[in-house]
Amino acid sequence: MTAGHRMAVGKKIALIIIIVILAGAAGIGWYVRQMLEPMQPSEKPVRVVIPSGTGSLAIAQKLEEAGLIRNAAMFTYYLKYKGQGDKLQAGEYDLTPGMTLDSIVDILNKGLTVKEQGTKLTVPEGYTVKQIAEKVNQQFGTDITLFMQTAQQNKDFTAQSFSYIPSNAQLNNRLEGYLFPETYEWKKDIKVEDMLDQMMLELDKKLASLPDNWQESLKSRGQSFHQMMTIASLIEREVVLDEERPIVASVIYNRLQKSMPLQIDATIQYLLDKPKDRLFEKDLQIESPYNTYLHPGLPPGPIASPSLASIKAAIQPADSKYLFYVTKKDGSKGHIFAETYEQHQQNIAASKKNQ
Incomplete structure (x- = not known):
């Protein structure tokens, strides 16, 4: 064997060794990633x-x-x-x-x-950050202003969901929609930042229970997590019946696709100090990026804390052509849906007859 031949063989052997090492490293990396993945929800x-x-x-x-x-x-x-x-x-x-x-x-x-939690706090579905702050004040004696300021300014939250919140000066309350509605048990002296973090960690847990492909659904629509949570909050404040949530979600998506203003009353109620039984024309003229009568598209962020049912509906809306809905006036808390404005007007008239 010539010197040149021996050198060529040596290079091949060295190449094979490098390939084996790289393949082994890749395999180890894959194994480590798998072992660090969460368990089945x-x-x-x-x-x-x-x-x-x-x-x-x-x-x-x-x-x-x-x-x-x-x-x-x-x-x-x-x-x-x-x-x-x-x-x-x-x-x-x-x-x-x-x-x-x-x-x-x-x-x-x-x-x-579990043993050291003790004091219960129930956050109802559809509550705003301000309403949660008021309830925390009642249960724990925590200063409302401190709660609101911490929610707005603290940067040390560990929840994954917190990282999805965009830096946007138009957000009314930074954590709006991200404090999951649930019953919590905490020590009486728990810090405000820990309360807030735990409510967002609860959102993380609920998201972990969703089907594995839910994030792919957002990507297919070119939608951010924050936009999805905004839509979920609109559904939460508009709908009472669970079976209607995916249908109302489809109305929102259909109107967005056609560049129609959403005209959702709940966004106006969000701007008021106290909710009204009936909105007037002057209410619809309140200048705010959250006013979906004046401004097309979605508001800057959620208007309340959505339930898991509303989040699921926002991720997987019904397949419909509906563009309108009106509340039934028969006490059922349901809605009548329409594809055209003419049908919508007929539904409004029919609904009024049931008052």
Whole structure:
């Protein structure tokens, strides 16, 4: 074998070794990513008990046994990478499969245990940040101004959903729509920023329970998460019956596609100090980017906290050609839908007869 031949063989062997190393590295990278993915979502919480003095590896093993993480060893490496392993607190926790690793770590770091929660706060569906602030004041004695300022200014929230909120000076309340309506139990001395973070972490949990392709639905429409949440909030404030939510969603999308003003009364009510039973022409002339009578397209952001049902409807609207709807006046809280303005006028007249 000549020297040149030996050199060529050596280069081939070196190339093969490099390929094998790269393939191995890619395989390891794929495996690590898989092990750090959330578990299959479930709405049923799992109780995890962490005794005092339990190390991070033992905690990780408990989480794996409970079906909350995929791999205990990988979780401990992740903790070291994040510099979080020595901050996990003992106690009893209710955690939900499908939560991200960051959400689990955040709850364990803050010690948001079942036993220490105690005081309940129920956030109704369709509440605004201001209404939530007033309810927190009643339940916890928290200053309303402090609550509103923290919601508007704090930047240290850990919830994934917080990262979707755009920087937009037109937003009336930055966290509007992102504080998920649910019943919470917290310690009486919980910090305002932790309250807000937990409500957004709850939104993260609910999003984790959606079908895997929900984000693809947004991409196919060229829609941002924030726009979807805005539409979900409009549905929440307009609809009472769950079966009508996807239909009203289709009306909103149909009008947007045709560049028609949405003309949604709930956006006007959002601008008023107190809601009215009946809106007048002067109310429809209030100058605000949230006024969907004066300005085409969506308002700058959500007008309330939507339920999971409204979020699902915003992601998967019904397939319809409806452009109008009017509330029935028969006490059913339902709506009559129409494809044309003429049909809409007939529906309005029919509805009035049932008053």
